[in-house]
Amino acid sequence: MTSMTSGPSPGMVAALAALALLLPSSSAAQGDSAGRDADPGRAALAELQSDAGTGRAGKGFRVFIVPDMEGAPGTVFSREVLSGAEADCETCFTSPDYEHYRRLMAEDVNAVIEGASAAGATAFTVNEGHGGNDFANIQPFALDPRATLVRGWPKPLVMITGLDATYDTVIFIGAHANAGSPGVMAHNFAVDSLTVNGVALNEVGLNALVAGEMGVSVSLVSGDDVLVEETHEMIGQFEEVVTKIAYGRNAAATYTPARVREWLRSAARRAVEGERKGAYRPFTLEKPYRVAFTLRKSFADKAEEVAALSRYRLERTGAISFRFETQEAVELGHLMNDLELIVF
Amino acid sequence: MRFIPPAARWLLMGPRRQLALALALAALLPAGLKGQEARPASRDAGDFASKKLPPGKGFRVFLVADMEGMASAVDTHEVIAGVEGERYRSLTSSDYWDRFRSLLTKEVNAAIAGAREGGAGSFVVNEGHGGNLFANVLPWELDPDAILVRGWPKPIVMITGLDESFGTLMFTGAHANAGSPGVMAHNFAFDDFTVNGKKLNEVGINALIAGEMGVSVSLVSGDDVLVAETREMLGSGFIGVVVKKAIGRNAAITWSPARVRSLIEEAAKDAVRRERKGEFAPFLMEKPYQVAFTLRATYPPEYAEGVAGLEGFGLERKSDRSFVLTTTDAKLIGHLLDAVEEVVLK
Numbered sequence: 001m002t003s004m005t006s007g008p009s010p011g012m013v014a015a016l017a018a019l020a021l022l023l024p025s026s027s028a029a030q031g032d033s034a035g036r037d038a039d040p041g042r043a044a045l046a047e048l049q050s051d052a053g054t055g056r057a058g059k060g061f062r063v064f065i066v067p068d069m070e071g072a073p074g075t076v077f078s079r080e081v082l083s084g085a086e087a088d089c090e091t092c093f094t095s096p097d098y099e100h101y102r103r104l105m106a107e108d109v110n111a112v113i114e115g116a117s118a119a120g121a122t123a124f125t126v127n128e129g130h131g132g133n134d135f136a137n138i139q140p141f142a143l144d145p146r147a148t149l150v151r152g153w154p155k156p157l158v159m160i161t162g163l164d165a166t167y168d169t170v171i172f173i174g175a176h177a178n179a180g181s182p183g184v185m186a187h188n189f190a191v192d193s194l195t196v197n198g199v200a201l202n203e204v205g206l207n208a209l210v211a212g213e214m215g216v217s218v219s220l221v222s223g224d225d226v227l228v229e230e231t232h233e234m235i236g237q238f239e240e241v242v243t244k245i246a247y248g249r250n251a252a253a254t255y256t257p258a259r260v261r262e263w264l265r266s267a268a269r270r271a272v273e274g275e276r277k278g279a280y281r282p283f284t285l286e287k288p289y290r291v292a293f294t295l296r297k298s299f300a301d302k303a304e305e306v307a308a309l310s311r312y313r314l315e316r317t318g319a320i321s322f323r324f325e326t327q328e329a330v331e332l333g334h335l336m337n338d339l340e341l342i343v344f
Numbered sequence: 345m346r347f348i349p350p351a352a353r354w355l356l357m358g359p360r361r362q363l364a365l366a367l368a369l370a371a372l373l374p375a376g377l378k379g380q381e382a383r384p385a386s387r388d389a390g391d392f393a394s395k396k397l398p399p400g401k402g403f404r405v406f407l408v409a410d411m412e413g414m415a416s417a418v419d420t421h422e423v424i425a426g427v428e429g430e431r432y433r434s435l436t437s438s439d440y441w442d443r444f445r446s447l448l449t450k451e452v453n454a455a456i457a458g459a460r461e462g463g464a465g466s467f468v469v470n471e472g473h474g475g476n477l478f479a480n481v482l483p484w485e486l487d488p489d490a491i492l493v494r495g496w497p498k499p500i501v502m503i504t505g506l507d508e509s510f511g512t513l514m515f516t517g518a519h520a521n522a523g524s525p526g527v528m529a530h531n532f533a534f535d536d537f538t539v540n541g542k543k544l545n546e547v548g549i550n551a552l553i554a555g556e557m558g559v560s561v562s563l564v565s566g567d568d569v570l571v572a573e574t575r576e577m578l579g580s581g582f583i584g585v586v587v588k589k590a591i592g593r594n595a596a597i598t599w600s601p602a603r604v605r606s607l608i609e610e611a612a613k614d615a616v617r618r619e620r621k622g623e624f625a626p627f628l629m630e631k632p633y634q635v636a637f638t639l640r641a642t643y644p645p646e647y648a649e650g651v652a653g654l655e656g657f658g659l660e661r662k663s664d665r666s667f668v669l670t671t672t673d674a675k676l677i678g679h680l681l682d683a684v685e686e687v688v689l690k
Contacts, residue, residue, distance in 0.1 A: 074483035076495030079427065095427070095476075096441050100484055182391050184495075247392050251478070251495030253468070253505050258488035 060122035070176035071223030083133035106142035115268030178202035183226035212282035219271035393499035402465015412519035413566025415604035425476035458612030500678035521545035526569035555626035562615035650687035
């Protein structure tokens with residue numbers, strides 16, 4: 001794990017702190033050994049905690065799942081993936097269908113867990129990758145009881161908070177295509193474009209780079225046809241599930257949720273089997289990372305504040321364009337968070 | 345549902361809510377709520393219009409599902425979500441959300457089941473109804489084998505995704521033409537739409553575009569007015585299912601949804617069988633197509649100005665609300681429908 005050789009980075013510390021907050025304390029987890037033995041969920045939590053940040057666990061196969069909603073089967077409108085709790089006007093940006101889509105989101109995650117489990121995976125962490133309802137879309141009672149769930153907001157590395165080198169694979173489902181692409185509800189954080197060493201990265205690509213630096217590879221990606229194609233070009237080989245074909249920013253020919261669930265189940269099984277055979281490689285780029293990004297045009301008035309960010313030693317290359325160099329991929333995740341805080 | 349202007353809503357919410365909303369919009373769904381501003385101009389309808397669906401196995405059925413002509417529906421509040429634009433805001437009800445969408449999905453499932461019995465192997469359903477912006481069918485209740493085309497805008501509205509690989513085209517829940525005595529009768533955004541002087545309803549316009557692809561219509565369901573006028577328009581070569589008898593714009597004597605489902609299932613089975621025997625012919629008209637249309641009289645003047653400003657169609661304005669164009673490509677008519685809908689669905 002490259003970042004550990006020079007001591008934990010601030011990002012790593014933040015990630016571990018977040019993980020610690022999410023897990024029960026040592027005493028709680030270990031206090032009642034009889035209870036723990038009788039409760040596999042509790043034992044799994046204790047195991048996850050003891051392994052976190054300490055390198056490969058050496059036992060079991062650990063899966064990190066990041067579900068998003070714009071690339072899920074069916075969804076085409078913002079209101080279908082927002083709860084209304086993000087704003088005071090509860091009826092403005094949501095739809096009664098949101099409740100259905102969040103249920104389907106949990107069922108998709110469960111299908112991935114079942115498929116991965118059938119191939120021998122033993123530990124599952126699910127991180128809410130979608131900001132609807134402030135990153136709390138999956139109803140915990142609807143989730144496979146074997147999983148731990150990273151939910152709520154804000155969280156240090158957003159979509160992959162909690163990921164570390166103990167995981168054997170990372171899976172993205174319901175992902176959406178990059179800003180500027182002809183995908184359903186396509187976007188990329190607060191930027192119109194982001195490149196590292198000249199390679200354009202979407203949200204999956206950016207998170208794959210952070211994971212790749214930890215030695216964790218991406219084994220499965222699902223989303224619309226645009227997302228799947230562009231992500232293959234970005235990060236290479238993985239199992240894919242196309243959920244829908246984009247016919248507009250808010251229109252698609254979608255496969256049914258029932259069919260996609262079956263595909264996810266079998267793809268997750270193949271993904272774990274493939275990962276064990278070394279079929280996928282961690283996504284890495286040459287260091288130092290030369291990062292270039294352009295703010296979304298609508299945020300042009302915030303460019304001065306971005307320029308004033310001292311942490312990243314940004315060089316301004318245009319009115320809303322910047323570049324910088326870094327040795328650590330987690331800095332990219334933190335930058336995305338900082339940008340969002342600034343543009344509003 | 346009380347309407348509060350967006351700016352006022354923003355001012356009324358607290359700072360935490362403002363930040364939360366801003367983040368939700370920015371990080372996650374930013375462009376979705378910004379509409380045109382974030383949409384890259386170069387990637388619009390042109391790119392999407394050239395896209396094809398992946399190939400399907402066996403005999404392919406393309407099904408266009410509308411709502412005004414489905415079993416039992418007689419009133420706007422049963423078929424409208426309230427999100428289609430300002431003037432629709434108060435026109436929805438729980439009947440739409442809790443009942444008719446599910447009934448619609450069951451009607452579609454019945455057509456698929458029948459077509460499957462008739463020997464069809466793959467099924468594409470296109471939302472033909474603008475309620476909830478073309479998102480009425482419940483994906484989680486739909487026959488799992490189907491592909492569902494939903495959302496808006498989409499390149500050829502009601503038949504987006506149709507191509508030469510399909511064996512037949514079916515319309516369920518269709519409604520009669522604008523100006524006719526059918527239940528909730530209308531025709532896209534028009535009071536009148538003709539090609540070569542012949543009046544076409546929504547089924548007719550789509551049948552013409554499909555006909556140019558060599559795809560024929562095998563089943564049409566709706567009220568008695570719709571079925572009769574469409575027979576006259578296309579010739580008698582399809583199976584008509586009358587689900588209700590119109591006795592007013594918002595009144596009908598209707599079969600029960602269960603009865604209609606079984607009628608549609610039986611008809612879809614026959615439709616596929618007869619289509620495979622070559623009993624139906626694509627609907628064709630002489631080229632070039634002389635298209636003339638008049639926008640709805642109820643629209644404000646700016647809609648007509650918006651349509652007058654549309655480029656790429658060779659539109660000639662004949663009066664305030666009337667336009668003509670000439671084309672040899674029926675697909676262009678489909679793209680025009682989408683462009684007009686984008687002007688008036690605001």
